[in-house]
Amino acid sequence: MHERLVIIGSGQAGVTLAREIRKLDKQREIVLLTADDGHFYSKPNLSNAFALNKTPSQLVVTPVDKLREQLGIDIRPHVEAHHLDAQAHVIDTSAGPLDYGQLVLAVGARPIRLPLAGKAADEILSVNTLDDYALFRTRLAGKRSVALIGGGLVGCEFANDLRSAGLEVQLFDIENQLLTGLLPTEAAAFLRRRLEATGVACHLGCRIIGIEHEEGGYRLHDALGRSYHAGLVLSAVGLRPNLTLASAAGLQTGRGILTDRLLQTSNPDIYALGDCAEIAGLVLPYILPIMHGARALAQTLCGKETPVSFPAMPVAIKLPSCPGVVCPPPGGAGQWQESLDGEGVRALFETADATPSGFALLGAATREQRELAGRMPARL
Numbered sequence: 574m575h576e577r578l579v580i581i582g583s584g585q586a587g588v589t590l591a592r593e594i595r596k597l598d599k600q601r602e603i604v605l606l607t608a609d610d611g612h613f614y615s616k617p618n619l620s621n622a623f624a625l626n627k628t629p630s631q632l633v634v635t636p637v638d639k640l641r642e643q644l645g646i647d648i649r650p651h652v653e654a655h656h657l658d659a660q661a662h663v664i665d666t667s668a669g670p671l672d673y674g675q676l677v678l679a680v681g682a683r684p685i686r687l688p689l690a691g692k693a694a695d696e697i698l699s700v701n702t703l704d705d706y707a708l709f710r711t712r713l714a715g716k717r718s719v720a721l722i723g724g725g726l727v728g729c730e731f732a733n734d735l736r737s738a739g740l741e742v743q744l745f746d747i748e749n750q751l752l753t754g755l756l757p758t759e760a761a762a763f764l765r766r767r768l769e770a771t772g773v774a775c776h777l778g779c780r781i782i783g784i785e786h787e788e789g790g791y792r793l794h795d796a797l798g799r800s801y802h803a804g805l806v807l808s809a810v811g812l813r814p815n816l817t818l819a820s821a822a823g824l825q826t827g828r829g830i831l832t833d834r835l836l837q838t839s840n841p842d843i844y845a846l847g848d849c850a851e852i853a854g855l856v857l858p859y860i861l862p863i864m865h866g867a868r869a870l871a872q873t874l875c876g877k878e879t880p881v882s883f884p885a886m887p888v889a890i891k892l893p894s895c896p897g898v899v900c901p902p903p904g905g906a907g908q909w910q911e912s913l914d915g916e917g918v919r920a921l922f923e924t925a926d927a928t929p930s931g932f933a934l935l936g937a938a939t940r941e942q943r944e945l946a947g948r949m950p951a952r953l
Contacts, residue, residue: 576674578601578673582847583607583613586867587846609702612636613637619706659840676842682815682848693806696791716805720745720791721807721809725809725810732768732773736772741772744773744774751768751777844873869881883952895935
């Protein structure tokens with residue numbers, strides 16, 4: 574099979590897929606379109622780079638020219654896909670039309686924008702790409718304090734990183750605990766204590782509703798009438814799968830671009846992979862699902878239909894002040910059993926029949942990761 578394969582997106586999903594295909598087929602024509610410069614980098618490193626004084630160029634793992642040479646593919650940077658004609662198999666791009674035999678949408682997810690009031694609301698930053706990180710570093714020059722909105726995984730990692738760099742950090746979240754949806758109550762409280770011990774000020778159960786300019790930075794206002802100063806404001810409230818191209822083309826979408834276990838969309842010649850995809854009802858915006866999905870999809874695109882399988886896939890919490898790992902339970906009734914001491918937290922999620930189906934380990938308890946991971950059920 575040597576018809577042209579087009580991949581839209583040069584993030585972890587798109588590049589990993591191209592690498593996996595090249596292991597199986599050295600000859601197939603592959604065109605990779607990307608709206609950015611095409612350099613390959615690891616997005617999870619963005620939230621841990623500032624304290625290490627890593628510049629954007631230092632975060633690049635493989636420059637685009639080297640990536641072209643390694644994979645023997647046609648990478649087209651700074652090309653945006655405007656419209657997809659799924660019936661005609663043509664993509665309308667900023668560089669002109671491009672036809673394909675098969676297409677993979679690896680278009681990722683976009684930061685959720687909060688509906689905030691105030692003249693400075695549009696100046697809140699999000700860091701989801703290398704270009705975002707570059708802008709963030711530029712805007713942070715000369716500032717001494719940062720307000721982070723969002724107490725999830727990325728928000729906590731940024732808070733720890735920026736505090737380690739000597740900045741004053743305030744962390745805001747509408748929920749009453751950190752890492753809601755990932756950590757049970759006691760584990761979340763332990764993480765908060767560790768983060769606050771570094772000097773991060775956590776404002777939980779706090780909804781920011783507006784932001785204005787003031788001398789030296791910004792003034793944030795919450796729903797209870799309180800206000801806070803920060804030199805810079807960073808939003809980390811989460812990501813939403815990028816559905817724009819797929820929806821306009823008539824592909825079926827839900828929370829993400831709907832696919833089956835072959836990663837095939839409602840159009841048989843179009844596939845979706847990574848943060849943009851909803852695979853058999855699952856949206857899994859982490860690295861391990863991308864790796865498993867890319868390996869399976871490469872087999873399928875090379876002629877051997879291979880449904881994706883997801884084993885238990887623990888998620889690392891990259892906080893120097895409180896390292897941890899979480900294996901979210903796949904769903905269903907059950908409850909967390911937590912035990913903690915001054916050195917860590919061990920939490921096990923058990924179903925009604927006492928079967929373990931998830932875990933959260935913080936601090937010293939992370940040494941149990943390997944043993945517990947082997948006992949967890951597969952996600953798919």
